[in-house]
Amino acid sequence: MATRGTNLPRLGDFNQRAVLDAIRRHPEGISRVELGQLTGLTGQTISNITRRLLDDAVVGEGRRITAGRGKPRTLLQIRPERWHAVGVHIDPAQLTVLSLDLSGRVRARLTDPTPDVPDPEAVVRQIATLATEAVADVEPGSVLGLGVAAPGPIDADGGRLHRPPQLPGWQDVALRTDLHRATGWPVLLDKDVTAAVTGEHWSPEGTRGDFLYLYLGSGIAAGAVVNGAVHRGRTNNAGEVGEILTTRRPTSGDPRQHGKLHSTVMPGPLVRRARAAGLLDPRGESEVPAAFAELCRLADTGDRRAVRLLRTAATDLSVGAATLLNFLDLDTVVVGGPAWPPLERHQLPVLAATLPRLMVAHQQVQVRGSRLAADGAAQGAAALVLEHFLAPRASGLLME
Amino acid sequence: MATRGTNLPRLGDFNQRAVLDAIRRHPEGISRVELGQLTGLTGQTISNITRRLLDDAVVGEGRRITAGRGKPRTLLQIRPERWHAVGVHIDPAQLTVLSLDLSGRVRARLTDPTPDVPDPEAVVRQIATLATEAVADVEPGSVLGLGVAAPGPIDADGGRLHRPPQLPGWQDVALRTDLHRATGWPVLLDKDVTAAVTGEHWSPEGTRGDFLYLYLGSGIAAGAVVNGAVHRGRTNNAGEVGEILTTRRPTSGDPRQHGKLHSTVMPGPLVRRARAAGLLDPRGESEVPAAFAELCRLADTGDRRAVRLLRTAATDLSVGAATLLNFLDLDTVVVGGPAWPPLERHQLPVLAATLPRLMVAHQQVQVRGSRLAADGAAQGAAALVLEHFLAPRASGLLME
Numbered sequence: 001m002a003t004r005g006t007n008l009p010r011l012g013d014f015n016q017r018a019v020l021d022a023i024r025r026h027p028e029g030i031s032r033v034e035l036g037q038l039t040g041l042t043g044q045t046i047s048n049i050t051r052r053l054l055d056d057a058v059v060g061e062g063r064r065i066t067a068g069r070g071k072p073r074t075l076l077q078i079r080p081e082r083w084h085a086v087g088v089h090i091d092p093a094q095l096t097v098l099s100l101d102l103s104g105r106v107r108a109r110l111t112d113p114t115p116d117v118p119d120p121e122a123v124v125r126q127i128a129t130l131a132t133e134a135v136a137d138v139e140p141g142s143v144l145g146l147g148v149a150a151p152g153p154i155d156a157d158g159g160r161l162h163r164p165p166q167l168p169g170w171q172d173v174a175l176r177t178d179l180h181r182a183t184g185w186p187v188l189l190d191k192d193v194t195a196a197v198t199g200e201h202w203s204p205e206g207t208r209g210d211f212l213y214l215y216l217g218s219g220i221a222a223g224a225v226v227n228g229a230v231h232r233g234r235t236n237n238a239g240e241v242g243e244i245l246t247t248r249r250p251t252s253g254d255p256r257q258h259g260k261l262h263s264t265v266m267p268g269p270l271v272r273r274a275r276a277a278g279l280l281d282p283r284g285e286s287e288v289p290a291a292f293a294e295l296c297r298l299a300d301t302g303d304r305r306a307v308r309l310l311r312t313a314a315t316d317l318s319v320g321a322a323t324l325l326n327f328l329d330l331d332t333v334v335v336g337g338p339a340w341p342p343l344e345r346h347q348l349p350v351l352a353a354t355l356p357r358l359m360v361a362h363q364q365v366q367v368r369g370s371r372l373a374a375d376g377a378a379q380g381a382a383a384l385v386l387e388h389f390l391a392p393r394a395s396g397l398l399m400e
Numbered sequence: 401m402a403t404r405g406t407n408l409p410r411l412g413d414f415n416q417r418a419v420l421d422a423i424r425r426h427p428e429g430i431s432r433v434e435l436g437q438l439t440g441l442t443g444q445t446i447s448n449i450t451r452r453l454l455d456d457a458v459v460g461e462g463r464r465i466t467a468g469r470g471k472p473r474t475l476l477q478i479r480p481e482r483w484h485a486v487g488v489h490i491d492p493a494q495l496t497v498l499s500l501d502l503s504g505r506v507r508a509r510l511t512d513p514t515p516d517v518p519d520p521e522a523v524v525r526q527i528a529t530l531a532t533e534a535v536a537d538v539e540p541g542s543v544l545g546l547g548v549a550a551p552g553p554i555d556a557d558g559g560r561l562h563r564p565p566q567l568p569g570w571q572d573v574a575l576r577t578d579l580h581r582a583t584g585w586p587v588l589l590d591k592d593v594t595a596a597v598t599g600e601h602w603s604p605e606g607t608r609g610d611f612l613y614l615y616l617g618s619g620i621a622a623g624a625v626v627n628g629a630v631h632r633g634r635t636n637n638a639g640e641v642g643e644i645l646t647t648r649r650p651t652s653g654d655p656r657q658h659g660k661l662h663s664t665v666m667p668g669p670l671v672r673r674a675r676a677a678g679l680l681d682p683r684g685e686s687e688v689p690a691a692f693a694e695l696c697r698l699a700d701t702g703d704r705r706a707v708r709l710l711r712t713a714a715t716d717l718s719v720g721a722a723t724l725l726n727f728l729d730l731d732t733v734v735v736g737g738p739a740w741p742p743l744e745r746h747q748l749p750v751l752a753a754t755l756p757r758l759m760v761a762h763q764q765v766q767v768r769g770s771r772l773a774a775d776g777a778a779q780g781a782a783a784l785v786l787e788h789f790l791a792p793r794a795s796g797l798l799m800e
Contacts, residue, residue: 237761331634
């Protein structure tokens with residue numbers, strides 16, 4: 001494939017996104033001059049783009065400020081109420097549905113356990129109900145659409161899940177079409193980890209610059225922002241890291257799974273280890289999410305074996321993270337996903353202490369827990385919808 | 401950091417590079433209309449850019465063709481003689497110095513063993529001599545500069561090698577300044593694997609589109625072209641993959657090195673294994689490169705144990721490659737580097753058979769040996785110099 005050039009229409013989209021992004025990140029208001037400084041664009045370009053955004057009522061003019069002897073500057077502010085999007089995250093353990101306004105603020109957030117019995121049709125109905133509820137108090141015409149984050153692999157072009165290992169029993173589900181029919185909104189489908197990276201990249205509470213993102217849910221995945229853009233991969237299925245080998249020795253369970261990242265740091269394997277060690281009732285039959293919560297509570301109360309179990313898993317996670325950091329030459333790691341919040345207290349210090357020692361070219365590495373916690377993927381899915389309409393072709397994902 | 405917009409001057413650079421690239425890839429000539437189709441640029445933009453390139457004598461007008469009843473079209477061709485660059489690859493075993501013309505053709509190629517005794521000053525003199533020889537028959541004013549590919553980690557800003565593990569005894573060598581003084585040319589320094597990826601991406605004999613690149617030299621590294629651009633990393637040190645764990649069990653040697661990619665697939669460890677197995681004289685004291693060549697010759701003659709040793713190493717290499725392919729969601733792997741040519745015959749079929757089974761989201765994966773063979777890094781280093789002058793800011797690397 002030849003390198004393609006960039007014509008003005010595509011350039012316009014790109015620049016409009018950069019300007020809108022800068023305005024959104026300054027809820028207190030930002031002047032046109034400051035926008036020029038931040039984005040590197042000329043005054044004329046800034047003026048054209050902001051006029052268009054004002055015409056569309058996406059931004060509004062706020063107060064005027066006079067600094068020194070210069071001309072007074074009018075501050076531009078995002079109009080958060082102008083547009084909304086709904087974000088859905090189908091985690092095997094929990095459905096999260098939330099509405100996001102244009103500023104990136106979460107307006108409403110609802111969760112429900114994901115049904116155990118595989119029943120995609122029921123889940124679609126459940127999502128439609130929750131989504132309607134999530135935007136019950138906003139102007140109906142302001143809802144741009146619904147973004148869905150689901151476990152991979154996804155068929156991004158067809159808007160389908162073929163046979164996601166994390167959702168056993170889901171076979172060839174046309175999620176995008178089904179949700180479009182059920183809600184009437186435009187619908188977009190993305191992989192959970194990519195949506196979570198998008199959320200972290202997009203949210204005012206997220207992370208600026210390039211970073212590696214470790215996603216801990218029922219499965220493990222990783223994503224990255226590289227050269228300022230979320231890495232998506234050839235088929236939008238980037239992020240499969242569960243097969244990365246760790247230093248862990250085989251102990252029990254399926255021998256083929258041993259020593260791999262997905263068999264050491266996820267809730268399921270952690271619960272199995274805790275049961276095998278007698279930390280949790282070995283004959284316990286409670287669901288993994290409840291048993292995992294119990295294990296984390298034990299660690300919170302200072303149970304040394306529980307703490308050691310979680311810290312050891314964090315060492316394994318460090319090996320996986322270092323593999324990717326050394327390859328990409330990045331210096332920032334963000335950890336998030338549904339399973340992360342109860343682990344953060346026990347695992348973040350281990351990651352921060354272990355990772356610098358595993359770096360090859362440089363020892364500098366910053367580790368942080370995502371401030372979006374378990375909501376990154378749902379926020380990212382909603383953000384993708386906002387971007388799709390405000391800056392066409394931002395992600396390249398198709399909409400139903 | 402805010403997302404920055406793109407002003408016209410930057411856009412111009414980008415588009416000029418796209419056009420020049422398309423012309424270069426059509427040595428038989430290409431019309432302006434075809435350039436527009438290939439790059440997606442408007443006729444006016446193509447016309448402006450090609451006029452500039454004609455004025456600079458970087459391209460020339462060739463024959464006119466008349467197709468159907470349309471207006472005759474004049475074909476544009478690169479003028480290969482207009483500019484040259486010298487590329488140097490400092491591999492711990494061998495120095496490669498070559499000259500490249502604007503078409504990407506190698507004009508002259510010289511190699512020398514890298515001295516065993518660490519003596520960076522002598523190497524600088526040696527490179528200067530070889531480089532002068534490599535452009536002895538071209539117009540002196542047409543040499544744009546010299547690009548150097550060296551083992552990492554590199555200090556790209558300072559143009560220095562601090563303490564490269566692959567070049568023991570080299571401490572804080574100001575390679576860029578020293579070579580600039582020794583040759584009088586502008587000099588640019590890049591990491592070996594990144595230069596090799598650049599060579600593969602840039603050369604008419606290379607690989608189009610996105611790909612993962614496995615670099616086999618005295619050390620192992622990996623790089624990638626992602627979204628059409630060579631991935632460089634935050635400090636230009638992307639590509640460290642030697643620490644990736646493989647399924648190999650510890651057998652001998654330094655126990656801390658066991659099971660890691662750099663201890664299983666590189667010439668040094670392969671020679672140690674071959675000696676331990678009695679395949680090569682266990683008390684052999686020949687240098688690794690000679691012993692490695694002997695091992696490959698043994699395999700070429702059909703020695704089953706030698707073949708098995710190389711094939712097993714290829715299985716390990718597949719595990720490392722799969723780790724990166726699954727994370728990035730790419731479907732093309734190119735293997736190259738100084739150690740690759742004698743291995744290709746034995747390892748390529750193993751990689752091609754093993755990799756699809758290790759893919760998580762999709763089974764499609766194409767594996768090929770680089771047609772640039774051992775010369776990728778030297779060609780890439782020269783290509784970086786050409787790009788630096790013809791399309792400023794292409795790599796972001798600094799020049800002395």
